[in-house]
Amino acid sequence: MIFDKLKKFDIVFDSPEMDCPPVFSSGDVVSGKVVLDLSTESKVESLKLHAEGFAKVHWTESRSAGSSTAYTQNYSDEVEYLNRREVLLQADNGELTVLPAGRHEYPFSFQLPEETLVTSFEGKHGSIRYWVKVKLHRPWATVKKIKKEFTVIEPIDINTPSLLASQAGSKEKMARIWYRNCGQVSITAKIDRKGYTPGEVIPVFAEFDNSTSRSVMPKAFITQTQTFIARGTMKQKRAVVATLSGDIVGAHRRETWHGRAIKIPPVGPSILQCRIIKVEYMLRVCVDVPGTSKLSLELPLVMGTIPLHPFGSRTSSFSSQYSANMEWLRMAIPEQPEPPPDYSSVVTEEEAVQNSTTGQPEEDLSGVLQRSLMAYVQEFRFRPPPVYCEVDPNPQPINMRPRCMTY
Structure with a gap:
């Protein structure tokens, strides 16, 4: 079957330390590679990358509308910080790309917005997350997806007059x-x-x-x-x-x-x-x-x-x-x-x-x-x-x- 041809599908971020995931801040360049490992020759339509970053909140509260009536009120909101798309593999004429068996690497690189981002965060009623998602499109097969988060920490320098007071x-x-x-x-x-x-x-x-x-x-x-x-x-x-x-x-x-x-x-x-x-x-x-x-x-x-x-x-x-x-x-x-x-x-x-x-x-x-x-x-x-x-x-x-x- 077509799924058996794909032995490995992964996103690997470039990192200065082999055993330490990278950390980024606004204006930094996020780079890495998408790894495909095929057991046999395979046809590919496209390989596309989508980088996103959102702050999202959500919670519910119970409300009473009378002695015997109650309903649930939903509260949610979101703020977008990153939205970047990149095509890693796609033939110019719209034809299929034939990849031989073995390991294939497709590098990617994009710059985070220069304006201040917000530090990654995970809470009970909300989160601030950044991730890279890659989709592999192949003929006669469902789209294969993979997603990997990365960490953003915005610098707060306490060597400023307001914080030294x-x-x-x-x-x-x-x-x-x-x-x-x-x-x-x-x-x-x-x-x-x-x-x-x-x-x-x-x-x-x-x-x-x-x-x-x-x-x-x-x-x-x-x-x-x-x-x-x-x-x-x-x-x-x-x-x-x-x-x-x-x-x-x-x-x-x-x-x-x-x-x-x-x-x-x-x-x-x-x-x-x-x-x-x-x-x-x-x-x-x-x-x-x-x-x-x-x-x-x-x-x-x-x-x-x-x-x-x-x-x-x-x-x-x-x-x-x-x-x-x-x-x-x-x-x-x-x-x-x-x-x-x-x-x-x-x-x-x-x-x-x-x-x-x-x-x-x-x-x-x-x-x-x-x-x-x-x-x-x-x-x-x-x-x-x-x-x-x-x-x-x-x-x-x-x-x-x-x-x-x-x-």
């Missing part, structure tokens, strides 16, 4: 127990910059002033929010990806964090330029007050792909950076003494009420490290420079704390 804030709250004021709790927190890369440590500088008659517990969390947008409606998934617990602050006491360290796990970069999918991060500094709702302060974060370079800018190209150091491909997820809590345990009661009224329930994000994208993200990061304060997460007496290093 420090982030700070303060918040206070009157603690109440049974309609009785029992004192005020306040938080003041600061981090050195807004942009970080996975694997870095964020030194958190904070002061917790407990003027109540009860002890409080300070904590810090890194949260990720995935937002899917369709037809003017949003669907969100939130998760805690890293935690930091402080020491109990007694009644009428004050506690200071001199650069307490919270490490960023290998999460995906921020996605901020897509119309229908966004991935955002936040450092949330909280105080648990027994008998009342928690006090929470948020500082925005941006997860980049190009780390801090305090001693000068890079001279090599972006494409060479992520393939130069394969050590990061094998970097394991940092060990944690306990799994991160559910996002619902981090938000304040006021935020929980607000989320419930807008029809966007807080959900635990179990797939923060999704697909193989996390391995590619780590390729961008040369070993980051020392953090501003090399501080042991375990508290030490003030006279034994290490000095901060300035650059």
